[in-house]
Structures are given as structure tokens and as C-alpha cells.
Amino acid sequence: MNESRISPVDKLSDISCLPPDCNRCKELDDLDFDFCFAYQPIVDFHARNIFAHEALVRGINGESAFSVLAKVNDNNRYRFDQSCRVKAIKLAAELGMQELLSINFLPNAVYEPAACIRLTLEAAQTFKFPKEQIIFEMVESEHLSDRQHLTNIVEKYRSMGFSTAIDDFGSGYSGLNLLSEFQPDIIKIDMDLVRNIDTNKVKQAIVSGIVHISQQLNIKVLAEGIETKAERDFLLSTGISLLQGYLFCKPAFQAIGTINDDAWI
Secondary structure, eight states: OOGGGSOHHHHTTOGGGSOTTOHHHHTSOOOOOOOEEEEEEEEETTTTEEEEEEEEEEOTTSOOHHHHHTTOOTTTHHHHHHHHHHHHHHHHHHTTOOSEEEEEEOGGGOSSHHHHTHHHHHHHHHTTOOGGGEEEEEETTSOOSOHHHHHHHHHHHHHTTOEEEEEEETSSSSGGGGGGTOOOSEEEEOHHHHTTGGGOHHHHHHHHHHHHHHHHHTOEEEEOOOOSHHHHHHHHHTTOOEEOSTTTOOOEETSOOOOOGGGGO
């Protein structure tokens, strides 16, 4: 078969189609499990619209993310990460998604940024989903012994037109030290800091500080895991307008979610 006619989905299991300068990847295991996605909207509260959708991994029958992630190991992490990107883009295109698409990625699965991004670029082209609509979220709680490697990934992705975000900010190993080395487009405040923030003075001080620093660095701040209007209102009072959580919409399995009308009131 002509390689130009092989879809990015097919290439995930075709070793001969992997980037030639990524020899480490060719020695890794294929995936022996399947998965799908749910999409959860991220709203711009002041604009009263959907800013983006986060692709959240699920089992093929809607099983939890944990049930899928428990099967990921050092030998299949690269294949899983690559498959996540392609499948999230493919399904988003099939659903007619017009807003930004936020995809979580595993920095430890990226051996060489330019080589490992190739299938993502092909998927965006094949499924006619503009790469400028893709946000890559790095999980801040995933331990990285080489932060320079993460910096290289972010710089390469941004040079290609992708946006970048730090997920679960405030929950992991690096914290504010990451911001001294690179500045993503978006910081997502961890839901543990959001929970009951309207009554917790310590959390209020921490989040207000994050917002102040981010403003100085020209970084957007997004708060996730919002469940109550009281949490929403405090976050809005700090200047955060990008919000995500069950208050607005639960993840929609293989679908684009609809915002709860009451969430705007």
C-alpha cells in the first residue's frame, strides 16, 4: 500500500511508518487494549461561550479513565500517547467540533519532539482539523527528571502553531519552578485547590497569587473541577474567566457536551 494512503490510525500499529529518527519507539510494545474519549467543555464565562473541549480518555463502553490508564506502562506509553492524539483529533473532527481541542500528553513518552509530533500533524491534516485549534496539556504531576526536555517539547510545539497548557497546576513535583523555565499559554489550576475555595482562606491566597503571577507573565488561567456556584463566583472575582467542571457540563462520551443553562446565572 502507498504510504500516502495509510491513515494516521493505521500507522499507529505499522512499525515501518514510524519516524526513522525515533528508533527507540520501534522497539516498544503495541497496544493490546482499545479506548475512546469523552469531551468536557471549557467555558469563557464572560463571553458566555465554549472556549475549548478537553479530550478525556475512557474505555470503549464509557469506563473510567483509571481503567484505561492502569494498562499503560513503560513499554506501551509511546504507542498510547500517539494513539490518544490521533483518536482525539479524529473523533473531534467527526463530531464537527469548532472550538479548541485540548489533548493531554505524556512528556515521558516524547523521545524527540520533532519526530514524535509527526503523526499528530498528519492526523490534523487528514481529518481536516486545524492544528491551531489544538492545545497540548502536559500533566504537571508526571515526574520528569529532565525539565530541559519538557522545555524543548513546549518550544517545538509552540513553533509549530500548537498552544500549550500545564494541567493540574499546584499538585505536582515542580510547581512554580516550571514557570521560571518556560511559560505555557494556559495554566489549569488543580481541582483540589478549587474545591470549597469560597470558604478556604489559604486556597484563596494561593490561587490569587497564581493569578497575579500569571498576569505578569501573560498566561491565561483556567480553573477546573468547579462544582458549585460559590466556587465559580470566587474564581470569577479573582479575574479567572476560563472555567471547567460539573457545574457547567459533565464529560460527554463520544459527544460534544451542552452547557447547563443554570450555570450562567
